[in-house]
Each structure stands twice: as structure tokens, then as C-alpha cells.
Amino acid sequence: MPVAIVLASVAALLATAVLAVAIQGRRSASRLIYLICLGACVIGLAAASYQLVHGTPTAPELHLPIGLPWIGAHFRMDALGALFLCIINLGGAAASLFAVGYGQHETLSGRVLPFYPAFLAGMNVVLLAADAFSFLVAWEFMSLSSWALVMAHHQDPENRRAGYVYIIMASFGTLALLLAFGLLAGPDGNYAFATMRGAPHVQWLPSLVLILVLLGAGSKAGLAPLHVWLPLAHPAAPSHVSALMSGVMTKVAVYGFIRIVFDLMGSPVWWWSTIVLGIGAVTAALGVLSAVMQRDLKRLLAFSTIENIGIVFIGLGLALAFKANGMHFASALAFTAALLHALNHSFFKSLLFFGAGSVLSATGERDIEKLGALIQTMPQTAFLFLGGCMAISALPPLNGFVSEWLIFQAILVSPDLPQWGLKLMVPAVGALLALSAALSGACFVRAFGIAFLGRPRSPAAKAAVETDVFSRAAMGTLLALCVLAGILPGLVIDSMAPVALGMVGQSMPAQTGIPWLSIVPVAESRSSYNGLLVFVFITISTLVAIEVIHRFASRAVRRGPAWDCGFPDPSPATQYTADSFAQPIRRVFGPAAFAARERVDMPPPGDARPARLSVALRDLAWDAIYAPVGDVIIILSEKLNHLQFLTIRKYLSLVFVVLVALLLTLSLWN
Amino acid sequence: MDATALDVAHLLAGGMVLISFLLLYQDRMFALLNVFALHAIVLAASVAWQAHIQNAPHLYVPAAIALILKGIIIPVALHRVVIRLGIHRTIETVGGIGPTMLLGMGLVALSMVVMLRAAATADPLAREDLAFALSVLLLGLLMMVTRRNAVSQIVGFMSLENGLILAATGAKGMPLVVEISVAFSVLVAFIVIGVFLFRIRERFDSVDVQALDVYRGEQR
Known part of the structure; x- marks a missing residue:
């Protein structure tokens, strides 16, 4: 029975946390703990994917006599839970594999090792919980153990501030969720999800619950304006934990939102979707704009997480709008797109955080203005990081493109909606989504270009060495998954069919039967996409271009003065910088989005002091x-x-x- | 029998409310202590009557405790404390007997309104007993608030406790251990407060609690 297996792996993880306390300080402790975590996650992943593929719609419920005496603890794994368990355990397995190597660089492993398995266990239990009490307990457990991980390096005052803001926001979020469940449970205290599901509600109650869930799950996911803790806390943790928090924990928050709004609250009202859509669109645009401005690599990735969460919520908002109007087919499309994007984001965001962690441990630098030329010293990491950048920038044939394309397909169905408010709003949301997709491309061109290309900007960047084999294996696995999900999206979409069926009452048409592995979300006449074809085309045209160049280009060696790119000064400091790359975007959006102010201090002729340009951005x-x-x-x-x-x-x-x-x-x- | 039982229970509980009013305006120490002793004796009678009509012999235990401890030992002890402190001749300025009385009447009315409605379905004996008990409790609290002298505050606190015991015994089926522990908690409170009284006196030459405020560097 899959639920029991996952619970057993949770118990193993908790035991590992205790073990970590017992054996901390030993030399091989970190390697052993992470290997056990890897094993537990793989077992959980296997059980969850078995349930997702072979599960029956009515999953059995497991009742344990722990927790509140008159409720006990209910655990159940339906299709939605199974899908998210796959995401969590895949991310957890990758992070554990990465940490087998990366954990060796950790100086304070006694502060990380006990909380890491506990964090994984907490996230797993949230997804299994089938009553409000165990859900909230697991949720808070997850928050607190991740808080402990954020505070692992508490000597740094920045990290202490991050931990402070994080714990306030986390408690606030749990409070909001507590109130939401309290309202749903009603005066009789029906805390089991099964009884909550069919309960009748007063007219205004579900709307209030929606607001509370947006506050509670939204603050954990990083929806604007509740996102302020996220760019502080995610980078403060050790890199493999950052990857878990950004790539995986935000998905737990998305799960909480879906579970309550799509499952427990009953049929939606159309104007709910306007709130979700509006917040999602603003979050996406604001997140990516902030990401473009960052110099700290990990903080840049954290802001990009906010953007992607915004995209997921746009998809969920569309699904709500369609579901409220009885357009189940379109609703399934938008819902599947949102789920797919959540899955994809967990792949490439973990990959990118691993890359950032490798760079951090090789150079000791997170500031991209002090990196550069890492492609020379860390060629494999550079290649893997580049793959992650391409995936997150939604370039075909990688997976990021598929999910964003599906969301756009859902947006294109929106003229069929009956409400004029939605008819006018959805295209505007689409425009913001397009803007953030484009800016996300710029953001990652900047991140990769400045950090990995050019010349080294600091001695540390010059002295970097390639990262260890475990880290590369973890990144390589994730990149392979990105490519696979990109060229075979039909398989992934079909595996999500039972989830959509359970939550919006309809699933997307089966994609695996379509010839040539295309995907056709609505109808052949409207649109179709074939990742494999794009992949083959790109590969062949690249090979042909290489062949043509090598065959027909002149092999004669020519000597000439090297072009100095307009910089006669050979110092690396004269290279194009990250801030100069971001400057046009800052000029356009900065005053509105960040109240940006640039001040130029130009000394008069004859004065020897240097000219200064200072930029101030405000949140x-x-x-x-x-x-x-x-x-x-x-x-x-x-x-x-x-x-x-x-x-x-x-x-x-x-x-x-x-x-x-x-x-x-x-x-x-x- | 039933009607008589109800009437007597009413009479005793109502008597406690009346004596609480007497307590409110006593401005001489000895008179206050005597009235308090009377309060405790009526309480003992009321509890004993409850024991009789509920056929609950174990309730005689709290009744005996109330009679011996609160009706005899504590008043006598307080007498001696007052003499040792040398405040038996002082007249306490209670201030505004009229408004205090009016306020007390308001409180009784309030507790009647609350209790009679909240416990509308309960057995009439318990219901009205609870209403009287709440009045006694609120009057005791009112006394603690309006008095400045530490001894009077103790007496207010004790009469508040009496209200609690009245409530506890009026409800059928309350475990004996609750009643006994409530009865004995008063003794503990008396000892603790008594010790404090002498400590305060030692330090400030007064048992007026205002002296404490002055010591903390505050004007009232």
C-alpha cells in the first residue's frame, strides 16, 4: 500500500534526524546521512509514482491513533497528493545526491544534518495528511525545520534577519491556514478532509476562505506582496537546502492552495479567479524584474522562483475561471499546464541552485560581478547550468517551453468566457506573462553570461576548480529530466490526467496516441507542438552548420590584432558588467517598480576625483x-x-x- | 418538602448576597471581620443544607471546613493580626458608599440576567444557586477593587472564595475533591497573604497598599 510505504520512509527520515544528532562530528556522518535521505526519497518516489500511474480514483485512507484523541491522524494519497509527492521526492533525492558531495564543504554540518531529513519528512507528511490537524502540524513542522536550516549560519547578521522575517511570515501563514480550516470545518469541528469536502457553507464563507488561503499558502509560495521573506531566506540556507526550499517547498504551498480551493471548497465563483489571476500576474512580473536587478546569484534565483510561482498561479486562476463557468475542458488544460509548470520548475530551479552552490563552494562568491570565465575552469558545471538557464527561459525543446506554451493556449481560449471582466483581464494577464517570459530570458542570459563567460573578475573566480562527481551527477540527472520532459511532454501530461480529473472534473485528451509524439491541447486545427521534432531539427541544423563551416570555411591561419571590444584597457574590471546589462531594463521599469533613482556625480574639469554613478532601488x-x-x-x-x-x-x-x-x-x- | 427545600436554599444563598452587601460598607476592622465570620457561617449552613437535600453526605465535609476554617479560625487570626498591626482603631475611608452600593446592585442584577438565561434548562435549584453565587463573587471582587487596606482586600478575596464554594456545591455531581481543594486553597491564600502583610508592614510601617505604589516611585 503506497501510503504506508511513504509513511515508513517518513519514519526512516525522522529516525535519520535523530541519528544525525548522535553521530555528528564523525568524518563520514554527512555522507551517510545524505545517502540514507537519498534512499528514503527514492522509495517515496517509487511508491508515489506507482500510485499516480496505477492508482484507483478512490484511494484508501489510513487512520492512525496519533494526534488529537477524537480525530486521530488520517493519511491518504490521491492522485493530486501522489503527483506532488513525486515532485517532492524527486527534488529531495536530487538534493540529497548533490549534498553527498556538497555536504563535504559544510563547516557547520552539525547544524544542518539533523534538520535536513526532518524537513523532507515534514513536506512528505503535508502531502499525505487527510485531516486539517495533521496537515497543519506537518506544515508547521516543515516551516520550523526549514527555519532551522536558514539559521544554520547564524553568525552572519544578514542570515539572522532573514530567519527573523521568515519565521514571522511563516507563523502568519500558518495562522491564516488555521483560520481557513476552522471556517471550513464549521461549528461541529469536522476536521477530516472527507467530511469537509461535501459540507454546505454559508454564502460568504468560501470567499473568505479563499482570501485566507491566498494569505496562508501564498505567503509560503511567495506571492506578491507576501514574498519579501523568500529572497532573504532561500539564499541564506546552504545551497542544497535552498534548492529544496525554492524548488520543492514552494510546490507544497501550491499543493495546499489546490487542495483547499479546488478540492475542499466546492464549486468556485468566477470572480475568485480575477484575484488569483491578478496576484499571479503581478507576482510573475515583479519577481522577474527584481531578479534582473540582483547581483547575488542565489538571490537572483530566489526572485526567479517568485516569478515562476506567479506563472503557476496564473494557470490556476485560469483553471478556476473556466471551472466556474463549466468549461471543464479548458479548465483541465489550464490546470494541467499549471501542474506541469510546477513540476518543470522543480527540475530546473533545483538544477540552477545546485549550479550556484557549486560555484559558491568553488569560488566562495555569490556576487556575479566577482565571477567570470568559469566556463574555462568549471566546464561541466557551466554546461549543466546553461541547460538549466535555457529550460527556465522557456526555450524549446526544453520543458519550460511546454508548460508556458500550454498556459498561453489556455489564455487563447479565454475569449469564450462569458464574463466581460475576465474577457478583458485575461489578455492583460497574458501580456504580463509574455513580458515576464521575455525578461526571464534576459535575466538568465545575464546570469550565465556574467558568471561563466568573459574574463575572471576576481582571483577567486580564476582559481575555481570543477565540482565533485556527485554534484555533477545530480545536476546531470535533472538536466536529463528537463530534456526528457521537453521532448516527450505527452507522457507527462497523460500521467497528470487523474489529477485533473479529480480536481476539475475533466482531463486533457490523451496525448500519447497522437502520431510523432506531438501534443495537441485543444484541437489539431488550433495548435500543436512537437518537442521531438524541434529537438531533431535543432540537432540536425546545428550539425549541418558545423559541417558546412568546417568543410567550406577557409583553413588558412590569419594573424591580426585582436579586437579589444572597444576597451583598450586590459583590466577585467572594464568588461561588461551585470549592472550594465540590467541598465536598460532598469531605466524602463525601475521608476515604476522599484522607485529607482540614479545619481550621477560628475566632477568638474580639473578635479581629479572619480565620477560616480549610484543607483538606489527600493522594495x-x-x-x-x-x-x-x-x-x-x-x-x-x-x-x-x-x-x-x-x-x-x-x-x-x-x-x-x-x-x-x-x-x-x-x-x-x- | 420540595418547595420548602427550595425556599430554604434560596433563603441561605440570598442571605449570603445580603451579607456581602454588609461587607461592602463596613469601615471598621473588627466589624468587618465579624460580618465576614457571619458570611462564612451562612455559607456553611447553605452547604450543609445542600448536603441534606441532595442526599450527598460528603458535602458535609466542605460545610465543616467552611464553618471551622472561615467562620472561626481565619476571623480570629485576622483579629489578632489587626491588633498586632495596630490598625484596629483606624477607620478606613471606603469612599462613596452610595455609588458602591448602587454598583453592587447593578452587579447582582447582571448576574441574575446572565445566569437565569444561560442556565435556563438547568434544574431551578442549581440555576438560582448559581445566580446568587455569581453575585457573591462579583461583590467580593468589587470589594477588593474599592478597598485600600490589605486586610480588607483579604476579606474581599475570602468572600469571593465563598461565592465559588457556593457555586461548586450547588451543582450536583461535582466531585468532592474539587470542593475540598477549593475550601483548602483559601487557607493557603490566607497564609501566603498573611506572611506578606507582615513583610509589607515591616518595610513600610503601613498596610495601605498605596505605600507599595509610592515605593515603586509612582504617584497614584
Whole structure:
């Protein structure tokens, strides 16, 4: 029974966490722990994929007598849970494999090893939980263990700040989810998902629950404007944990959103989708714009995660809109596209974070302005990182293209929607999506070009050495998955059919029967895509071009002065920099999105001091929401501070007045 | 029998409310202590009556504790404390007897409204007992709030406890251990507060709790 197998692997992971405490400090401890985690994840992956492919629609429920006495703990693996378990355990296995090598560089492994298996276990239990209590407990367990991992290097004040912001946002998110489940459970306390599912609700209740879920799951996923913790916390953790948090934990948040909104809340109302679509589109655009501005490689990747979460939520918003209007076919298309993008993002974002981790351990640098020419010293890592960049930039024939293309196909069906609000809104969302896809390309051209090409900008970058074989194996596996999912998308889409069937009542037409491995989302006359054909075409045309050049180009050696690219100064500092690459985009979008201000300090002729150009970017979400909230809290707590220094009689009077007031309320209530 | 039982229970519980009002405006220490002793004796009678009509002989235990501890030992001990502290001649300024009384009447009305409605389905004996008990409790709290002298505050606290015991015994089926522990908690509170009284007195030459506030560097 797959549920029991996954639970057993969770138990193994928890035992590993205890083991890690016992054997920390031994030389081979890190390798052993990560190998056990790898094994547990592989077992979980096997069980979940078996359930996804062979599972029956009515998955059996496992009831354990732990947790609250009158509820117990319910565990169930339906198709949705199985799909996300695949994502989690695949990401977890890759991260564990990477960490077998990468963990050797960890100086404080005693602070990482116990929490890493616990984090994996927490995420697995969230996906298995079939009642609100175990869901929330596992959710909080996941948050706290990842918080401990973020705080692993707490000597750095930046990391401490990241941990502080993260734990506040995580608690806030759990609180919102707690309230959402409380509303769904109703006054009788039906905390099991099975009874929650069919329960009738008051008119306004599901809408309120939607808002709470957007706050709760959205803050974990990184939806704007709740994303502020994410670019702080994800880079602060060790790189394999960053990969898990960005590539995998955000998917758990997406799962939470889908589970509540698509599964537990019943039939949707059309205007819900406008909220989800709007937030998704803003998140996508804002995330990628911030990513283009970053110099820290890991923070850049974290902002790009925000962008991709925005894209997933655009897909989910479309699915809600279609589902509310009874267009189940289109809804299945949008829903599958969102799931596919979540899966793809877990592949390439983990890959990219592994690459960033390899660069970090080889050079000690996260600032791309201090890297450069790594393609010379780390050729294999460079190749794998380039593959990840191409996938995340949605270049065919890789997997990122397929999911974004499917979302665009869903957007193109939107004129059939009856509501004018949606008819007008969806194309605008599509435009923002196109903008973020394009900017994402720019972002990763910049990241790869500055970090891996050119000349080394620092001695550390020059002295880098190729990373170890385990790390390369992990990255290679993920890149192979990216390519496979890109050229055989039909297989992946078909495996998601039971999920879509369960959540939106319809699935996309089977794609595996279509000749030449094409995918046809709506109808042959509208659109089709063949990843294999594109792949073959690219391969053949490249080979032909190479052949032509080698055969017909002149082999004569010519000598001439090297072109200096307009830089007669040979210093590497005169190269094109990351900030210069981002400057046009900053000029266009900066004032609106970041209140960007550029100041040029040009000394008058005769003055020997250097000219200076300074750029200041502000996080508007922080300025507009978080700073005022923080101020209000400080003012309130200063006012309430007086309560600590009252006289005994005043305390007694306070108790008395409150008691009488409560009794008065009670007597006036009915 | 039934009607008589109800009437007597009412009489005793109502008597406790009345004595609570008496407590509210006593401004001499000895008078206050005497009234408090009366309060405890009526409580003991009420609990004993409950034991009789509920056929629950174990309730005689709390009744005996209330009579001996609160009706005799604690008032006598407080008498001696007052004499040792030398405050038996002082007249406490209670301040605004009229408003305090009016407030107390309001509280009784409030507890009647709340309890009679909240426990509408309960057995009438328990329901009205609870309403009286809540009144006694609120009046005790009111007394603690309006008094400045530490001894009067103790008396307020004790009468509040009496209200609790009245409530606990009025409800059928409450385990004996709860009633006993409530009865004994008062003793513990008395010892602790008594020790504190002498400590305060030692340090500030007064048992007016305002002295504490002055010590903390605050004006009221």
C-alpha cells in the first residue's frame, strides 16, 4: 500500500534526524546521512509514482491513533497528493545526491544534518495528511525545520534577519491556514478532509476562505506582496537546502492552495479567479524584474522562483475561471499546464541552485560581478547550468517551453468566457506573462553570461576548480529530466490526467496516441507542438552548420590584432558588467517598480576625483505594507508597555471591568 | 418538602448576597471581620443544607471546613493580626458608599440576567444557586477593587472564595475533591497573604497598599 510505504520512509527520515544528532562530528556522518535521505526519497518516489500511474480514483485512507484523541491522524494519497509527492521526492533525492558531495564543504554540518531529513519528512507528511490537524502540524513542522536550516549560519547578521522575517511570515501563514480550516470545518469541528469536502457553507464563507488561503499558502509560495521573506531566506540556507526550499517547498504551498480551493471548497465563483489571476500576474512580473536587478546569484534565483510561482498561479486562476463557468475542458488544460509548470520548475530551479552552490563552494562568491570565465575552469558545471538557464527561459525543446506554451493556449481560449471582466483581464494577464517570459530570458542570459563567460573578475573566480562527481551527477540527472520532459511532454501530461480529473472534473485528451509524439491541447486545427521534432531539427541544423563551416570555411591561419571590444584597457574590471546589462531594463521599469533613482556625480574639469554613478532601488511592498505595519506594532506595544507597571488595585480593577464587560455582552447577546 | 427545600436554599444563598452587601460598607476592622465570620457561617449552613437535600453526605465535609476554617479560625487570626498591626482603631475611608452600593446592585442584577438565561434548562435549584453565587463573587471582587487596606482586600478575596464554594456545591455531581481543594486553597491564600502583610508592614510601617505604589516611585 503506497501510503504506508511513504509513511515508513517518513519514519526512516525522522529516525535519520535523530541519528544525525548522535553521530555528528564523525568524518563520514554527512555522507551517510545524505545517502540514507537519498534512499528514503527514492522509495517515496517509487511508491508515489506507482500510485499516480496505477492508482484507483478512490484511494484508501489510513487512520492512525496519533494526534488529537477524537480525530486521530488520517493519511491518504490521491492522485493530486501522489503527483506532488513525486515532485517532492524527486527534488529531495536530487538534493540529497548533490549534498553527498556538497555536504563535504559544510563547516557547520552539525547544524544542518539533523534538520535536513526532518524537513523532507515534514513536506512528505503535508502531502499525505487527510485531516486539517495533521496537515497543519506537518506544515508547521516543515516551516520550523526549514527555519532551522536558514539559521544554520547564524553568525552572519544578514542570515539572522532573514530567519527573523521568515519565521514571522511563516507563523502568519500558518495562522491564516488555521483560520481557513476552522471556517471550513464549521461549528461541529469536522476536521477530516472527507467530511469537509461535501459540507454546505454559508454564502460568504468560501470567499473568505479563499482570501485566507491566498494569505496562508501564498505567503509560503511567495506571492506578491507576501514574498519579501523568500529572497532573504532561500539564499541564506546552504545551497542544497535552498534548492529544496525554492524548488520543492514552494510546490507544497501550491499543493495546499489546490487542495483547499479546488478540492475542499466546492464549486468556485468566477470572480475568485480575477484575484488569483491578478496576484499571479503581478507576482510573475515583479519577481522577474527584481531578479534582473540582483547581483547575488542565489538571490537572483530566489526572485526567479517568485516569478515562476506567479506563472503557476496564473494557470490556476485560469483553471478556476473556466471551472466556474463549466468549461471543464479548458479548465483541465489550464490546470494541467499549471501542474506541469510546477513540476518543470522543480527540475530546473533545483538544477540552477545546485549550479550556484557549486560555484559558491568553488569560488566562495555569490556576487556575479566577482565571477567570470568559469566556463574555462568549471566546464561541466557551466554546461549543466546553461541547460538549466535555457529550460527556465522557456526555450524549446526544453520543458519550460511546454508548460508556458500550454498556459498561453489556455489564455487563447479565454475569449469564450462569458464574463466581460475576465474577457478583458485575461489578455492583460497574458501580456504580463509574455513580458515576464521575455525578461526571464534576459535575466538568465545575464546570469550565465556574467558568471561563466568573459574574463575572471576576481582571483577567486580564476582559481575555481570543477565540482565533485556527485554534484555533477545530480545536476546531470535533472538536466536529463528537463530534456526528457521537453521532448516527450505527452507522457507527462497523460500521467497528470487523474489529477485533473479529480480536481476539475475533466482531463486533457490523451496525448500519447497522437502520431510523432506531438501534443495537441485543444484541437489539431488550433495548435500543436512537437518537442521531438524541434529537438531533431535543432540537432540536425546545428550539425549541418558545423559541417558546412568546417568543410567550406577557409583553413588558412590569419594573424591580426585582436579586437579589444572597444576597451583598450586590459583590466577585467572594464568588461561588461551585470549592472550594465540590467541598465536598460532598469531605466524602463525601475521608476515604476522599484522607485529607482540614479545619481550621477560628475566632477568638474580639473578635479581629479572619480565620477560616480549610484543607483538606489527600493522594495515598494516593504515600504508600503511591512514598514507601516511594523511601525504600528511598535507604537502599540509602547502604549501597552504601561500595562506592565500598574498598581495592584488597577490590575484588580482591570480584571473586574473586563469580567463585567464580558458578562454584559453575554446578557445583551441574545 | 420540595418547595420548602427550595425556599430554604434560596433563603441561605440570598442571605449570603445580603451579607456581602454588609461587607461592602463596613469601615471598621473588627466589624468587618465579624460580618465576614457571619458570611462564612451562612455559607456553611447553605452547604450543609445542600448536603441534606441532595442526599450527598460528603458535602458535609466542605460545610465543616467552611464553618471551622472561615467562620472561626481565619476571623480570629485576622483579629489578632489587626491588633498586632495596630490598625484596629483606624477607620478606613471606603469612599462613596452610595455609588458602591448602587454598583453592587447593578452587579447582582447582571448576574441574575446572565445566569437565569444561560442556565435556563438547568434544574431551578442549581440555576438560582448559581445566580446568587455569581453575585457573591462579583461583590467580593468589587470589594477588593474599592478597598485600600490589605486586610480588607483579604476579606474581599475570602468572600469571593465563598461565592465559588457556593457555586461548586450547588451543582450536583461535582466531585468532592474539587470542593475540598477549593475550601483548602483559601487557607493557603490566607497564609501566603498573611506572611506578606507582615513583610509589607515591616518595610513600610503601613498596610495601605498605596505605600507599595509610592515605593515603586509612582504617584497614584
